[in-house]
Amino acid sequence: MSVSPSPRAGLARPSPALLRWLGALVGVGLAAVTWATGGAPGLGERALYDLAASRLLPSVPPTADLVLVEVDDRALAALGERWPLSRSTWARVFQALAARHPSAVVVDILFDQPGPRDALELGDDILERLRATGLDQTPAGAALVTELETRLRAQDGDARLGEALSEAGVVILGAIGLQEPSPPSASGDAPPGPPLPLSSQGLRLQFQGMATSIAPLRMAAASGGTLNMLVDPDGVIRRYPYLQGAKDRAWPSLALATALHLYPERTEALLRAASIDSGAPLMRLPTVDWLPRVSLSDVLQADPKSVGLDLALRGKTLFLGVTATGLHGQSTLPGQIAVPGVEIHAFALDNLRAGRVMRSAGAIAAAGLLETAALLGLFLWRGRRARTLAGALGWAGLGLVLHTALVGWLAADLGWVLPFVPACVGLAWVSCTEAVARGEDLKRQRGALKRLFVRYPQAAPETAVPPAREDVR
Amino acid sequence: MKTTLLVGAGLALGLFAEPALAAPAPGACGGLRFENGRLETGSVLAPRGAQTEACLREIAEAVKARPAIRSITVAARLPDAERLEGQGLAVARAAADVLVSAGVPRTRVSVVAPPSAPDAPGQLQLAYIERAPLPAVARLRAASGDVSVGPNPAELRPRVAGDALYTGELVNTAKGAQAELALADGSVVRVAQESLVRLGTLELTAQMQRKVQLELLHGTVETEAAKGGVGSVFEVRTRGAVAGVRGTRFRVSAQGDGTSRLETLEGKVALSAERGEVDVNGGFGSRAKPDQAPEAPRALLPAPLLGAPRGGTFPTAPKLTWKAVEGASSYRVELARAADFASGTEVQTAPGLELAVPPALMGKWFWRVLAVDADGFIGYPSKIYTFDVHP
Numbered sequence: 001m002s003v004s005p006s007p008r009a010g011l012a013r014p015s016p017a018l019l020r021w022l023g024a025l026v027g028v029g030l031a032a033v034t035w036a037t038g039g040a041p042g043l044g045e046r047a048l049y050d051l052a053a054s055r056l057l058p059s060v061p062p063t064a065d066l067v068l069v070e071v072d073d074r075a076l077a078a079l080g081e082r083w084p085l086s087r088s089t090w091a092r093v094f095q096a097l098a099a100r101h102p103s104a105v106v107v108d109i110l111f112d113q114p115g116p117r118d119a120l121e122l123g124d125d126i127l128e129r130l131r132a133t134g135l136d137q138t139p140a141g142a143a144l145v146t147e148l149e150t151r152l153r154a155q156d157g158d159a160r161l162g163e164a165l166s167e168a169g170v171v172i173l174g175a176i177g178l179q180e181p182s183p184p185s186a187s188g189d190a191p192p193g194p195p196l197p198l199s200s201q202g203l204r205l206q207f208q209g210m211a212t213s214i215a216p217l218r219m220a221a222a223s224g225g226t227l228n229m230l231v232d233p234d235g236v237i238r239r240y241p242y243l244q245g246a247k248d249r250a251w252p253s254l255a256l257a258t259a260l261h262l263y264p265e266r267t268e269a270l271l272r273a274a275s276i277d278s279g280a281p282l283m284r285l286p287t288v289d290w291l292p293r294v295s296l297s298d299v300l301q302a303d304p305k306s307v308g309l310d311l312a313l314r315g316k317t318l319f320l321g322v323t324a325t326g327l328h329g330q331s332t333l334p335g336q337i338a339v340p341g342v343e344i345h346a347f348a349l350d351n352l353r354a355g356r357v358m359r360s361a362g363a364i365a366a367a368g369l370l371e372t373a374a375l376l377g378l379f380l381w382r383g384r385r386a387r388t389l390a391g392a393l394g395w396a397g398l399g400l401v402l403h404t405a406l407v408g409w410l411a412a413d414l415g416w417v418l419p420f421v422p423a424c425v426g427l428a429w430v431s432c433t434e435a436v437a438r439g440e441d442l443k444r445q446r447g448a449l450k451r452l453f454v455r456y457p458q459a460a461p462e463t464a465v466p467p468a469r470e471d472v473r
Numbered sequence: 474m475k476t477t478l479l480v481g482a483g484l485a486l487g488l489f490a491e492p493a494l495a496a497p498a499p500g501a502c503g504g505l506r507f508e509n510g511r512l513e514t515g516s517v518l519a520p521r522g523a524q525t526e527a528c529l530r531e532i533a534e535a536v537k538a539r540p541a542i543r544s545i546t547v548a549a550r551l552p553d554a555e556r557l558e559g560q561g562l563a564v565a566r567a568a569a570d571v572l573v574s575a576g577v578p579r580t581r582v583s584v585v586a587p588p589s590a591p592d593a594p595g596q597l598q599l600a601y602i603e604r605a606p607l608p609a610v611a612r613l614r615a616a617s618g619d620v621s622v623g624p625n626p627a628e629l630r631p632r633v634a635g636d637a638l639y640t641g642e643l644v645n646t647a648k649g650a651q652a653e654l655a656l657a658d659g660s661v662v663r664v665a666q667e668s669l670v671r672l673g674t675l676e677l678t679a680q681m682q683r684k685v686q687l688e689l690l691h692g693t694v695e696t697e698a699a700k701g702g703v704g705s706v707f708e709v710r711t712r713g714a715v716a717g718v719r720g721t722r723f724r725v726s727a728q729g730d731g732t733s734r735l736e737t738l739e740g741k742v743a744l745s746a747e748r749g750e751v752d753v754n755g756g757f758g759s760r761a762k763p764d765q766a767p768e769a770p771r772a773l774l775p776a777p778l779l780g781a782p783r784g785g786t787f788p789t790a791p792k793l794t795w796k797a798v799e800g801a802s803s804y805r806v807e808l809a810r811a812a813d814f815a816s817g818t819e820v821q822t823a824p825g826l827e828l829a830v831p832p833a834l835m836g837k838w839f840w841r842v843l844a845v846d847a848d849g850f851i852g853y854p855s856k857i858y859t860f861d862v863h864p
Contacts, residue, residue, distance in 0.1 A: 117543055121543070156583065214510055215509065215511050215546075215600035219511070219587065
């Protein structure tokens with residue numbers, strides 16, 4: 001009878017030392033992957049980052065000079081209009097806001113198509129006929145022409161909105177980056193405002209085209225920025241794209257455009273901060289209801305002499321956006337769901353001007369890689385020399401504590417987000433290998449002692465019976 | 474799906490695509506460009522002055538020549554010292570008055586005075602709103618030879634592959650030219666040489682229903698109609714009679730004497746004339762002469778079996794040979810640079826079973842042969858082979 005060899009007999013079992021090094025390499029490899037993919041939070045640590053960012057890191061302190069003017073359900077009910085609001089209504093809104101002398105009005109709304117012009121064209125035709133037939137030369141005809149011109153002027157919502165934007169002088173309009181070339185339209189594909197003196201190479205968010213507000217509104221506005229967000233594959237927004245690339249140029253986001261408008265003397269510093277992490281740094285998060293809110297219905301219906309509303313809006317940066325049910329974007333931030341997009345632009349502005357943005361790519365990710373390598377190398381060195389398994393695991397625990405403290409401190413105080421999970425994975429792997437190796441060593445030593453005992457059997461001292469002496473008998 | 478070839482029924486097509494807003498010759502403005510809603514002048518437009526007034530008058534003429542432009546906004550971008558307290562608006566209004574006096578309706582001109590960048594010189598800027606452009610109904614996927622497109626025969630302009638085509642436009646192919654159009658519904662129309670086709674309506678609904686109308690003024694088109702939902706209509710109309718087509722792949726020819734010829738390669742085609750209608754299944758053809766009912770369907774000639782060459786490189790242009798097809802009176806030999814025969818195709822007619830390739834053809838060529846019967850009905854294409862001419 002022949003005995004077939006076990007299929008595993010031919011495989012050499014890797015040595016414990018090799019497994020330890022493999023564990024360390026896995027940790028370092030994960031940190032390297034995090035570095036190569038743009039920094040933390042990397043593979044498998046997004047949920048942990050969200051928990052830390054929303055619960056453990058200090059939140060953004062409240063600010064008094066940013067206000068959300070929301071087109072909410074109450075405002076729509078008060079206006080008696082369905083969405084989208086007419087351009088004439090928007091003109092009224094901007095006139096009402098301008099009357100409160102804000103420092104800026106940031107608009108999270110796109111006016112990318114002209115308003116309806118059918119009535120205007122009909123009026124134009126009638127005017128033309130009146131003139132062609134000479135009726136405008138009669139007293140009644142002339143009066144009719146004058147009245148018609150006045151009413152047509154009032155009906156031209158786009159022109160009135162342009163005038164309102166121009167009169168306000170502080171309105172910053174939004175635009176939307178497109179992943180395909182812009183379709184031909186009245187809004188065109190020219191991004192708002194001038195491009196920034198920065199390269200678009202390497203920016204995280206790149207576009208092929210741009211949908212902007214129609215040209216007369218763009219021309220009347222003070223500035224403009226893009227509304228796009230950088231959404232991670234799990235649907236959560238952790239980074240804000242201050243800089244976005246389109247047509248080989250770098251263009252500002254709405255928050256950056258606002259900051260440049262408000263603080264022109266700090267342009268260089270703002271652009272430097274916006275360029276962190278390829279133009280899209282991680283955001284520090286505010287608490288829920290961080291942004292003071294004013295309903296648009298209050299703005300439109302308040303007494304022009306209202307002191308309360310004046311206090312709420314005068315000199316403030318107003319973010320105008322939609323929060324009405326079913327109309328606002330359902331963005332998700334770490335620890336917060338269904339956040340209107342306009343609020344995220346406000347958070348981002350506050351992060352940027354206060355220098356609170358966090359960085360995790362480039363040199364920080366490289367530092368994370370070195371820290372992971374150093375930690376695992378230290379553990380490989382000290383853990384192996386520990387006399388007992390408990391000692392080795394103690395070194396692992398100490399490494400974990402030090403790593404957690406360092407990562408937490410850097411994130412909270414300096415805003416550097418190092419990869420956390422790779423070092424933990426490496427430590428766990430090496431610790432497990434250490435435990436298994438030491439257990440097998442112990443088992444081997446026991447077996448050797450047992451074999452030794454069988455070969456040279458000896459009774460225990462307390463049970464030993466002295467050999468009988470022949471000469472006693 | 475129903476596709477209809479209508480011969481002789483004129484199409485009422487009133488909508489024409491606006492031509493691209495081209496740059497006029499430099500004048501008082503140093504050149505004018507209508508770009509993305511902005512009216513760009515060649516030189517900075519000063520807030521006031523004779524030069525500005527002349528430029529505004531030039532702008533007014535350019536605006537009047539473009540009826541799609543529905544409103545003009547004049548912006549006076551001035552330093553704050555010159556802008557505040559209504560001074561900026563007054564400058565913009567003065568500019569608007571020039572436009573109005575030059576013939577732009579007052580109701581279409583508005584003025585604004587937005588803040589300018591620090592240290593920037595004062596200037597006038599103009600923006601416009603135009604009527605929404607018509608959606609493109611087709612794209613010129615491939616073109617070889619002289620392919621031109623325009624709203625009417627007098628305004629045909631050369632076009633190249635990739636250009637968008639709009640409702641009402643005429644597509645013309647000169648002798649030796651051909652074009653392949655990709656319609657918005659996914660259908661493909663190949664326009665043979667010396668053909669003139671007008672793009673009629675193309676409507677798509679949410680239920681995948683579509684209505685496509687083409688008018689073949691003369692020449693031949695081969696159509697691969699994409700699948701449409703229930704009730705979809707694909708119509709090709711010609712001049713002399715009325716014919717209807719239901720099918721997925723067919724050729725339509727409009728002859729000079731008013732005869733319409735139809736060859737159905739796949740699917741089912743209904744050829745309708747004033748005096749009757751006939752269904753033509755795949756593999757059959759029919760024709761409708763003026764004031765006559767369509768003829769009974771006749772079988773299309775099968776694909777010829779090619780002889781030589783079936784590949785290989787030749788120092789001089791080779792002779793092409795093929796086997797005879799019963800009923801063929803001549804053969805149409807097509808040579809193309811690409812295997813899809815979409816562009817750069819040379820078409821030759823051979824009465825016999827061989828053809829000497831013109832010596833001017835060098836490099837790699839794909840070739841195929843189609844049998845043609847005595848009445849001009851073209852049969853199925855043969856297999857495609859290649860040859861390479863390298864002296």
